Amino acid sequence: MKILLRPVGLTFFFLATHLLQSQASAPGGSNLLFYGVAALALIIFFFIVVSVADNFMVIESKQMGIKDSSTMGLFPNIREFFRGKKPGYLDTAHVYTLTKGYDIPMAGAPQDVIREPNVTRFAVTPPDYFGLRPIPKMLVEEGDVVKAGDPLFFDKNMPRIKFVAPVSGEVIGINRGLKRSISEVVILADKEQVSRTYTLPGREASREELVEFLLESGVWPAIRQRPYNRVADPDIEPRDIFVSTFDTAPLAPDLKLALRGRMDVFQAGIDVLRRLTPGLVYLGLDGRGEKDSPYSVTRGVEKRYFRGAHPAGNVGTQIHHIHPCGRGENTVWTLGVEDVLLFGELFQNGRFDTSRLVALSGDSFSEPCYVRTYAGANIGELIAGENVREHSRIISGDVLSGTKKSTDNYLSYFDNQITAIEEGDHAEVFGWLIPNSAKASVSPTVPVLSNDLHLTTRTNGEKRAFVVNNDYEQVLPMDIYMTQLMKSIIVNDLESMEGLGIYELVPEDVALCEFACVSKQPLQQLLRQGHDTMIAQG
Known part of the structure; x- marks a missing residue:
C-alpha cells in the first residue's frame, strides 16, 4: 500500500475508536454505538478496496512498461515529495528509479588522467571464463609467434569456440595450476602490434554465417x-541482448572515457549484436547525472535509464527490471562496453x-588514475610507475566482486579496474564495541560522516550462524528472497533454488549483499556452488 495512505487510515481508525468509546459511555448510546460500528466497518471496507485498486494499478502499469510505474497509483508516493528533480533529458525517457542499494563511501576514486605504462607481458587465463574445462586443448607451444586474434586453445566440450591472443608476440609461458590445469598462457608482446587479417562477412550474410565468423575470429568468448554467466552457446538464439554502459561498483571507472573518439566503433558493434538476436538490444544508461549519457545517441537499441545506488549499474539488475531472464526461451546474452568496442573494431x-x-x-x-593497455596485462608492469602503499592488497576488479592478485599475476579479461587498499590484518582494540564513524555500514545506526573513508580489507567478523534479517532486502533491488535462496543452495534443494530465482543471479549481483551480511556468509561462493549444482543436474 502507498506510504501516504497508511497514516490516513490509522488516523481514521483511532478517531473512530475514540468516538465510539465516548458515545458508548453516554446515556442511550447503544444506537449510536451500532451506527458508529457500521460507519467504522464502511470506512475500513472503503480503505481496503481503494488500497487494493491502487496496488493493482501500479502492478498493471509496471507490466505494461510504463516509464515510472510507482507514480501510477491512485495516491501519490510520499517519497516523490522529497525526491530531487530529475534532469530534463529524462522527461521523455524510460526511467527506472531504484530505492534499494548502497554506495560504499571509499577514498581513492580515479582522476581523469590517462597514462600509458610500458607493459610487455599479457596473458589469457582460462579461469576467467566460467564453465570452461580446466585443461583445454592447446593450439600453441612455448616459443610460437602469434598475432592478435590467433587461436591459443579451445574447450574440448566447445571446440567451435576459439580463445585467442589479445596481443601479438611470442608465447613465453603456459603455466599450470592444480591437477595440471592451465592457469595462464603468457605472451611477450611486440613493440608494434600486428593483428590477424579477416575476410568480413557482408551485410547480406545470414545469422548462421555471422555466428561462424565470430566463432572463428576469436571475439565470441x-x-x-x-x-x-558462462560463455554463450552458439547453438542458442538469445531472447534479448543487454549492455550496461555505466558501472556503479566502488571506485569504478567512468565508462564514458572509453567512448571518446570511438562512437562510430561502438555503433558498429551494436549493429553486429542486432543481427544475433530476433529480440531487442537493450542499452542500460546512467540517469544519475545532470547531463545525458554520451551513449544515448546509439541507434537501433532500446534505451533504459537507471537511477539509484549500486548495483544500479549491474547488468543483472537492469535485466531484472526490464525483462527477467531464465532458462530456455528466456536465455539472454550480455556484453560490456569494451566487448562491444571489440566487435566494432573487428x-x-x-x-x-x-x-x-x-x-x-x-x-x-x-x-x-587511468592507464591505457590491452586485455590481460601484467599487473606488476601496469602499476610499476605508481606509488603504492606497502602492505596493500591488489585486486583485479572492484572490492566487492574482484579477485585478489599479486604483481606477478595478470588482469582478468572482463576487468577494467585494479583496486589497491590496505590489508586489514592488524589488531583492533575492542573491535566493533567502540563507536567509529570511519566505517562503512548499511545500518542507519552507524553514522557515515565522510564520502572518502579509508577502508581496509577487514571484514569485522568471521563466518557464523545464518542470521535472518532484512539486510539483503535493503541493498538488493530485486524481488528475490535472498536468505531463502542461499539456504536452499546449502541443502541442495533444486526445486526451491529454481523457484527462488537462481537463474537471474550471478556472483556480482549478490556481492553487495555479502558486504552487508551480518553472518559473514560467502554468498558469491554459495551462488556459484548452486550454479554448479544446477548445471550438473541439467
Whole structure:
C-alpha cells in the first residue's frame, strides 16, 4: 500500500475508536454505538478496496512498461515529495528509479588522467571464463609467434569456440595450476602490434554465417550467457541482448572515457549484436547525472535509464527490471562496453583490438588514475610507475566482486579496474564495541560522516550462524528472497533454488549483499556452488 495512505487510515481508525468509546459511555448510546460500528466497518471496507485498486494499478502499469510505474497509483508516493528533480533529458525517457542499494563511501576514486605504462607481458587465463574445462586443448607451444586474434586453445566440450591472443608476440609461458590445469598462457608482446587479417562477412550474410565468423575470429568468448554467466552457446538464439554502459561498483571507472573518439566503433558493434538476436538490444544508461549519457545517441537499441545506488549499474539488475531472464526461451546474452568496442573494431577496421582503459583506484595509490593497455596485462608492469602503499592488497576488479592478485599475476579479461587498499590484518582494540564513524555500514545506526573513508580489507567478523534479517532486502533491488535462496543452495534443494530465482543471479549481483551480511556468509561462493549444482543436474 502507498506510504501516504497508511497514516490516513490509522488516523481514521483511532478517531473512530475514540468516538465510539465516548458515545458508548453516554446515556442511550447503544444506537449510536451500532451506527458508529457500521460507519467504522464502511470506512475500513472503503480503505481496503481503494488500497487494493491502487496496488493493482501500479502492478498493471509496471507490466505494461510504463516509464515510472510507482507514480501510477491512485495516491501519490510520499517519497516523490522529497525526491530531487530529475534532469530534463529524462522527461521523455524510460526511467527506472531504484530505492534499494548502497554506495560504499571509499577514498581513492580515479582522476581523469590517462597514462600509458610500458607493459610487455599479457596473458589469457582460462579461469576467467566460467564453465570452461580446466585443461583445454592447446593450439600453441612455448616459443610460437602469434598475432592478435590467433587461436591459443579451445574447450574440448566447445571446440567451435576459439580463445585467442589479445596481443601479438611470442608465447613465453603456459603455466599450470592444480591437477595440471592451465592457469595462464603468457605472451611477450611486440613493440608494434600486428593483428590477424579477416575476410568480413557482408551485410547480406545470414545469422548462421555471422555466428561462424565470430566463432572463428576469436571475439565470441566476450559474449556471456544468462543464466550462469558462462560463455554463450552458439547453438542458442538469445531472447534479448543487454549492455550496461555505466558501472556503479566502488571506485569504478567512468565508462564514458572509453567512448571518446570511438562512437562510430561502438555503433558498429551494436549493429553486429542486432543481427544475433530476433529480440531487442537493450542499452542500460546512467540517469544519475545532470547531463545525458554520451551513449544515448546509439541507434537501433532500446534505451533504459537507471537511477539509484549500486548495483544500479549491474547488468543483472537492469535485466531484472526490464525483462527477467531464465532458462530456455528466456536465455539472454550480455556484453560490456569494451566487448562491444571489440566487435566494432573487428567490423569497422578489420582488426582484433582488445585495447582498453583500466582504472587504478583505491587510496593505496598515491595518485589514482587511468592507464591505457590491452586485455590481460601484467599487473606488476601496469602499476610499476605508481606509488603504492606497502602492505596493500591488489585486486583485479572492484572490492566487492574482484579477485585478489599479486604483481606477478595478470588482469582478468572482463576487468577494467585494479583496486589497491590496505590489508586489514592488524589488531583492533575492542573491535566493533567502540563507536567509529570511519566505517562503512548499511545500518542507519552507524553514522557515515565522510564520502572518502579509508577502508581496509577487514571484514569485522568471521563466518557464523545464518542470521535472518532484512539486510539483503535493503541493498538488493530485486524481488528475490535472498536468505531463502542461499539456504536452499546449502541443502541442495533444486526445486526451491529454481523457484527462488537462481537463474537471474550471478556472483556480482549478490556481492553487495555479502558486504552487508551480518553472518559473514560467502554468498558469491554459495551462488556459484548452486550454479554448479544446477548445471550438473541439467
